[in-house]
């Protein structure tokens with residue numbers, strides 16, 4: 029009996045054991061490539077309604093090809109020990125199989141992310157940042173944070189920590205597209221399934237007949253995860269990565285419990301236009317939540333404005349001119365006075381802050397540039413905090429919003445997710461280097477331990493901020509102002525805050 033017949037017999041055996049519908053049987057080794065769907069490079073495949081790959085499981089199935097899922101794929105594609113892995117990416121987003129075709133002259137998309145210097149450097153390491161730089165993006169080296177009471181403000185400058193930049197604001201579609209372009213540069217063998225995960229079960233690994241040990245040289249013992257998709261396709265994988273966002277189906281199917289709460293706040297986001305270029309990131313805390321004005325390049329800025337759900341609904345449908353008036357009011361004198369740089373520390377309750385610090389013009393309070401026009405639709409997102417109690421079990425691991433969602437007030441959500449993606453790819457690579465099964469729970473728990481501490485610390489800080497700035501109460505207002513002034517006038521504290529917000533792993537004053 030030649031090997032082909034053996035393979036076919038075993039395939040038939042597997043199919044009959046699993047009671048798969050006969051119409052889906054296909055025993056070819058390679059996943060079928062659809063020319064109609066496969067619009068990317070020749071190393072891309074689009075998963076079809078055949079079960080060709082059931083008997084040749086993937087090393088990794090990435091469920092959710094958003095920014096974080098694609099960062100994982102890109103990082104795997106770039107590392108010597110992981111670039112040969114067979115990877116399936118499951119996501120119905122057509123951008124994955126058809127590309128986005130972004131044009132620089134298109135108006136900016138209101139969905140943007142502030143990426144930290146740590147993320148920028150990870151993107152540079154994998155070769156994705158050069159694609160970001162081909163599209164609209166805006167570095168900023170200054171940030172001003174203040175609140176409506178007029179009691180205090182903080183000004184952050186990149187040069188306080190000897191950096192060129194505090195971060196960069198990039199449209200989400202640009203980040204996503206850059207990761208896709210970066211993968212196109214490699215020989216990475218990925219198969220895209222333009223579908224959604226419906227169910228997932230663990231299957232015993234006596235399906236081993238078709239296991240393609242050439243892909244990674246991995247330990248072939250153990251179970252496989254079987255993934256059933258909404259279009260009727262199924263596939264097998266040694267490791268399933270849930271990068272399918274805050275309502276993660278992978279998390280639910282794997283039985284990971286979560287902790288969290290809704291904030292009873294919605295964020296309204298949109299793009300606005302100025303008559304001058306904005307080069308600073310601004311954030312003002314208002315009684316109902318913060319409003320941020322983030323530079324996005326070409327006289328455009330992005331607004332992320334948190335408020336109660338009823339206000340958000342009303343403001344979404346407000347006439348454009350009235351909405352612009354509301355935005356200018358919220359960013360300027362609305363709800364309370366401007367803080368006065370000159371009076372801080374001149375004999376008032378905060379005078380002790382200004383011990384030996386001279387205020388440069390750069391550190392004085394400024395009013396943000398006026399918004400002249402609404403330049404995009406307004407979108408509303410409910411806000412919540414969610415943390416998965418576990419990120420990893422045998423065969424399954426969570427990254428990005430599937431593992432944690434945070435309040436957007438400090439623009440950290442996707443940065444934490446990118447941190448997860450890069451940590452997981454590195455730990456998988458380290459596992460391969462010492463011959464460990466990539467689905468082995470001990471290996472995956474290493475990832476969990478590393479990322480949980482980083483994510484939980486950030487979540488606690490953001491949640492504390494959210495709570496501290498949601499209450500309008502005299503003594504608390506004074507405490508908040510003290511915190512602003514402490515951050516403004518105590519240089520080591522200021523440096524610690526900037527470097528932590530820039531993506532340094534630990535909060536230096538706590539360590």
Ligand SMILES: Cc1cc2nc3c(=O)[nH]c(=O)nc-3n(C[C@H](O)[C@H](O)[C@H](O)COP(=O)(O)OP(=O)(O)OC[C@H]3O[C@@H](n4cnc5c(N)ncnc54)[C@H](O)[C@@H]3O)c2cc1C
Nearest residue numbers: 092094095096142224225272273428429439440441442443
């Ligand atoms: C208003 C607002 C402003 C924000 N601003 C910032 C910021 O400035 N900086 C920052 O760092 N973060 C920010 N965030 C957070 C950031 O947007 C998220 O952290 C980020 O989008 C998470 O990316 P992700 O890839 O993990 O998940 P998602 O972006 O949710 O992607 C999940 C993907 O999984 C796919 N999917 C879902 N279900 C399935 C399924 N069953 N099968 C297959 N595929 C599936 C989806 O199609 C999607 O492509 C902000 C969030 C909000 C709401």
